[in-house]
Amino acid sequence: MFDDGQTVVDDQATSKIKLDHVVIRFAGDSGDGMQLTGSQFSDTSAMLGNDIATFPNYPAEIRAPEGSIYGVSGFQVHIGEVEISTPGDDVDVLVAMNPAALKTNHSAVQAGKMIIVDVDEFTAKNLTKAGYAQNPLEDGSLGSHVIIKAPITQLSREAIKDIGLDNTSMNRTRNMFALGMVFWMFSRPLDYTIKFLEKKFGHKPNIFEANVKVLKAGYHYAETLELLPSAFTVLPAKMTGGTYRIIMGNTAIAWGLLAAAEKSGKQLFLGSYPITPASDILHELSEHQHFGVVTFQAEDEIAGIGSAIGAAFAGDLAITTTSGPGLALKSEAIGLAVMTELPLVIVDVQRGGPSTGLPTKTEQADLLQAMYGRNGECPVIVVAPSSPANCFDFAYEASRLALEHMTPVILLSDGYIANGSAPWRIRSMADMPPITPARSPEPGAEWMPYLRDPQSLARQWALPGTPGFEHRIGGLEKEDMTGHISYDPENHEHMVKLRAEKVQRVENYIPELQVDGAESGDLLVVGWGGTYGSLLTAVKSLHEEGRSIGLAHFNYLNPMPRNTREVLSRFKKIAVCELNLGQFATLLRSKFPEFQYLQFNKVQGLPFTVLELNNHFLHLLAKP
Amino acid sequence: MSDLPNYTFKDFASDQEVRWCPGCGDYVILRAMQKALPMMGRRKEEFVFVSGIGCSSRFPYYMETYGFHGIHGRAPAIATGVKLANPKLSVWVITGDGDGLAIGGNHMIHAIRRNVDLNIVLFNNKIYGLTKGQFSPTSDIGQKTKSSPYGNTQPPFNFGELVMGSAGQFYARVPDNNPNDMADIFVAAEKHQGTSVVEVLQNCVIFNDGAFDAVVDKSVREDMLLYLKHGEKMLFGKEKSKGVRFNGRQLEAVTLGENGITEADILVHDATDPNPSMHFMLTQLQYPLPVGIVRSVEVPTFEERVAVQVKNLKERSKYKKVDDLLFSGETYQV
Numbered sequence: 004m005f006d007d008g009q010t011v012v013d014d015q016a017t018s019k020i021k022l023d024h025v026v027i028r029f030a031g032d033s034g035d036g037m038q039l040t041g042s043q044f045s046d047t048s049a050m051l052g053n054d055i056a057t058f059p060n061y062p063a064e065i066r067a068p069e070g071s072i073y074g075v076s077g078f079q080v081h082i083g084e085v086e087i088s089t090p091g092d093d094v095d096v097l098v099a100m101n102p103a104a105l106k107t108n109h110s111a112v113q114a115g116k117m118i119i120v121d122v123d124e125f126t127a128k129n130l131t132k133a134g135y136a137q138n139p140l141e142d143g144s145l146g147s148h149v150i151i152k153a154p155i156t157q158l159s160r161e162a163i164k165d166i167g168l169d170n171t172s173m174n175r176t177r178n179m180f181a182l183g184m185v186f187w188m189f190s191r192p193l194d195y196t197i198k199f200l201e202k203k204f205g206h207k208p209n210i211f212e213a214n215v216k217v218l219k220a221g222y223h224y225a226e227t228l229e230l231l232p233s234a235f236t237v238l239p240a241k242m243t244g245g246t247y248r249i250i251m252g253n254t255a256i257a258w259g260l261l262a263a264a265e266k267s268g269k270q271l272f273l274g275s276y277p278i279t280p281a282s283d284i285l286h287e288l289s290e291h292q293h294f295g296v297v298t299f300q301a302e303d304e305i306a307g308i309g310s311a312i313g314a315a316f317a318g319d320l321a322i323t324t325t326s327g328p329g330l331a332l333k334s335e336a337i338g339l340a341v342m343t344e345l346p347l348v349i350v351d352v353q354r355g356g357p358s359t360g361l362p363t364k365t366e367q368a369d370l371l372q373a374m375y376g377r378n379g380e381c382p383v384i385v386v387a388p389s390s391p392a393n394c395f396d397f398a399y400e401a402s403r404l405a406l407e408h409m410t411p412v413i414l415l416s417d418g419y420i421a422n423g424s425a426p427w428r429i430r431s432m433a434d435m436p437p438i439t440p441a442r443s444p445e446p447g448a449e450w451m452p453y454l455r456d457p458q459s460l461a462r463q464w465a466l467p468g469t470p471g472f473e474h475r476i477g478g479l480e481k482e483d484m485t486g487h488i489s490y491d492p493e494n495h496e497h498m499v500k501l502r503a504e505k506v507q508r509v510e511n512y513i514p515e516l517q518v519d520g521a522e523s524g525d526l527l528v529v530g531w532g533g534t535y536g537s538l539l540t541a542v543k544s545l546h547e548e549g550r551s552i553g554l555a556h557f558n559y560l561n562p563m564p565r566n567t568r569e570v571l572s573r574f575k576k577i578a579v580c581e582l583n584l585g586q587f588a589t590l591l592r593s594k595f596p597e598f599q600y601l602q603f604n605k606v607q608g609l610p611f612t613v614l615e616l617n618n619h620f621l622h623l624l625a626k627p
Numbered sequence: 628m629s630d631l632p633n634y635t636f637k638d639f640a641s642d643q644e645v646r647w648c649p650g651c652g653d654y655v656i657l658r659a660m661q662k663a664l665p666m667m668g669r670r671k672e673e674f675v676f677v678s679g680i681g682c683s684s685r686f687p688y689y690m691e692t693y694g695f696h697g698i699h700g701r702a703p704a705i706a707t708g709v710k711l712a713n714p715k716l717s718v719w720v721i722t723g724d725g726d727g728l729a730i731g732g733n734h735m736i737h738a739i740r741r742n743v744d745l746n747i748v749l750f751n752n753k754i755y756g757l758t759k760g761q762f763s764p765t766s767d768i769g770q771k772t773k774s775s776p777y778g779n780t781q782p783p784f785n786f787g788e789l790v791m792g793s794a795g796q797f798y799a800r801v802p803d804n805n806p807n808d809m810a811d812i813f814v815a816a817e818k819h820q821g822t823s824v825v826e827v828l829q830n831c832v833i834f835n836d837g838a839f840d841a842v843v844d845k846s847v848r849e850d851m852l853l854y855l856k857h858g859e860k861m862l863f864g865k866e867k868s869k870g871v872r873f874n875g876r877q878l879e880a881v882t883l884g885e886n887g888i889t890e891a892d893i894l895v896h897d898a899t900d901p902n903p904s905m906h907f908m909l910t911q912l913q914y915p916l917p918v919g920i921v922r923s924v925e926v927p928t929f930e931e932r933v934a935v936q937v938k939n940l941k942e943r944s945k946y947k948k949v950d951d952l953l954f955s956g957e958t959y960q961v
């Protein structure tokens with residue numbers, strides 16, 4: 004039934020088919036608990052040692068009308084015995100809790116693959132809401148899928164009829180039935196989810212009991228159902244040994260910031276304004292005020308960064324978090340931080356734009372805004388994490404660079420890795436590299452506000468409250484060294500160049516660019532940020548087939564690694580792949596105009612699929 | 628406090644040349660502040676002056692303290708960050724009617740509502756000075772300016788009302804020709820825990836000269852201004868022969884001895900009344916124009932509320948180090 008990448012092992016004892024990876028998508032109404040169902044499945048799988056990648060896809064509306072197409076919420080899980088880098092393109096098993104979920108998701112399911120539906124929800128009314136003229140389960144329009152018509156609503160209610168719950172509460176357990184079915188199909192134990200339910204509903208014994216009963220009912224239903232003659236199992240993946248946990252990108256960013264604060268001995272300050280999809284970082288850090296974190300929910304985006312700049316002036320590791328529209332509002336203040344040469348981390352979790360755009364969808368179209376979107380010559384460091392797990396490392400790295408180089412750093416995450424989760428081999432604090440914030444002047448030393456480190460050009464950081472170093476800084480152009488206001492033409496040009504040089508010299512403090520796959524040859528795939536998983540999967544498979552293809556994936560966008568030119572020169576063709584109309588390609592063209600850049604772009608609010616990348620790379624490799 | 632140096636105003640004057648127009652009211656404010664700081668019982672390095680953009684916002688450059696010249700309107704936000712990062716500092720916001728009430732109006736009302744222990748001094752000259760003479764949010768209806776050559780058509784904010792409406796707990800008003808009262812008010816503002824707002828009626832000699840003359844000029848001020856003192860009767864006039872009473876509907880100026888009015892009819896000022904109704908009416912009163920501390924009520928500051936939460940969390944939390952968090956909850960071995 005599973006055509007590619009599968010290992011069929013005849014296991015007499017359990018008669019289960021073993022697979023090396025499988026993609027499951029849970030889809031239903033926003034109120035159906037699909038995110039919870041999906042994450043329970045992925046967490047359980049990770050505990051069993053599978054590698055996983057997840058992709059929640061939810062509507063911007065909090066509660067869209069029930070049963071409507073735009074109220075459909077989905078959660079896709081890719082689990083594997085092999086290394087998993089993406090949530091997968093094609094769905095092997097789709098769980099559709101109502102007609103609208105089927106309508107919006109069925110095209111992702113290839114022929115021959117399985118669709119489980121809650122047949123009770125396929126009423127005339129719901130079919131109309133989903134825009135079906137006829138019942139697709141009956142008119143043969145779905146094509147050659149294995150359709151499992153399970154009376155999920157009815158059986159769920161049946162299982163808990165004696166508990167005495169009201170109608171709404173009874174219906175809310177349906178997702179557990181579906182989860183139970185899928186657990187059985189993939190030989191997952193129930194205990195992790197039962198423990199989770201106990202924690203969530205322990206104080207409401209009725210609800211807890213009902214959810215467990217329905218979960219087990221789904222499990223047993225799948226076991227006894229004739230339509231599921233055998234089950235599948237996915238073996239553990241071969242991953243580097245260590246202690247793991249499942250982590251979401253936004254959580255990883257919050258934790259990376261906490262780690263950087265502890266390592267640098269600085270108080271962490273977050274000034275922020277709620278915005279999708281970045282708010283979870285604010286939520287997570289607000290949970291951890293016991294570490295001495297100050298989280299300040301401001302009146303707007305500008306006050307968010309304004310307060311962070313104030314905190315940086317006072318000596319904190321200062322952060323502001325936002326998404327594209329918020330970054331636009333913060334532009335002027337970023338310029339102030341550049342001018343005053345204060346450390347500041349600006350986290351932009353990119354979403355579809357322009358304007359309000361697609362708040363819950365992913366995109367990489369803020370790159371040029373991050374690079375250039377300010378008045379004046381206003382360079383900042385720009386870095387981008389490339390997976391949910393390495394959000395931790397790059398939040399830490401962004402903090403290190405800001406504190407050591409006395410400059411704002413923009414961290415460009417995106418909605419895809421922010422909400423996606425993956426196994427993370429936990430770093431212990433002892434393994435994290437040291438962070439040495441810019442020096443404060445020695446008591447009694449000859450000092451000036453813009454006195455610099457001769458190598459990094461970072462200025463010293465004299466904190467209010469320290470006697471003897473009273474000084475004034477601000478947004479007006481400063482005389483070099485003294486920091487006095489200066490309108491002198493020569494001084495202005497000198498300072499503009501100095502600020503640019505300071506950021507450029509960061510290249511001496513960051514690692515070189517690595518290439519995955521072929522080290523040189525026909526085609527170099529270039530990407531940055533959150534597309535790493537898809538690009539790596541595509542490039543690796545082609546490289547393993549013997550093609551001359553390599554991947555240069557950038558985490559450091561400004562400045563770029565110092566060997567960038569040399570890497571670009573090793574290949575005949577360069578294809579820059581990004582979820583925008585070619586912003587990184589534009590940057591590369593301006594910095595390294597001697598090379599030709601082909602582009603592969605997608606702007607649909609969705610990540611690349613491995614299939615489309617594969618096809619495109621094959622096409623490029625085939626052309627002379 | 629015993630090791631506190633014996634500061635004079637000179638200790639707080641920076642080496643920068645003051646660049647305001649000769650005769651500008653800002654000079655008086657600067658001098659009053661330099662006079663007030665030594666009276667606050669704090670060390671020099673604890674003071675931070677944060678400003679936005681405008682004539683007033685050059686102020687930090689002239690103070691020999693820590694200073695931050697921000698961007699237009701954002702000083703309250705920046706100052707909030709400074710104070711939250713280091714609550715031991717004495718943090719001052721210097722702003723104007725354009726900076727603080729137009730482009731920065733949102734930050735202003737939220738800073739006041741939040742009650743962070745900031746001291747906000749707003750130089751109100753009813754005009755944009757630095758951009759050379761456009762009307763501001765406090766300009767009068769009909770005021771002729773470069774951008775309202777036929778008279779301003781936008782009704783003004785009354786800043787005192789705005790402070791009251793934003794749940795302000797400390798508000799004082801002072802004219803720029805009264806440096807002694809001003810210095811005392813700055814000291815009181817610093818002492819007050821929570822956001823303190825001081826509105827200075829400041830004369831811009833270049834673009835709006837004499838804007839407040841009708842009430843603050845030395846020749847008329849005794850008769851036009853009501854000098855509020857906590858616990859004292861609201862009497863005014865050279866002979867203190869006039870006063871303010873509440874007529875059941877609003878405040879009104881009355882003359883003692885006329886229409887049977889006696890001192891018993893005159894209101895006693897209570898700046899500490901938690902109920903802001905009387906303070907509201909005082910901010911609205913035009914004749915006499917109340918100056919001095921209108922309201923000074925101590926309620927917990929934002930930082931105090933946060934500190935209580937953090938203390939409880941620290942005692943309760945099972946995470947002492949970041950490692951505890953990283954390895955907490957559901958982990959597994961590979």
Ligand code: SF4
Binds near residue numbers: 830831834
């Ligand atoms: S323009 Fe007006 S407010 Fe500005 S410095 Fe001159 S007199 Fe003072």
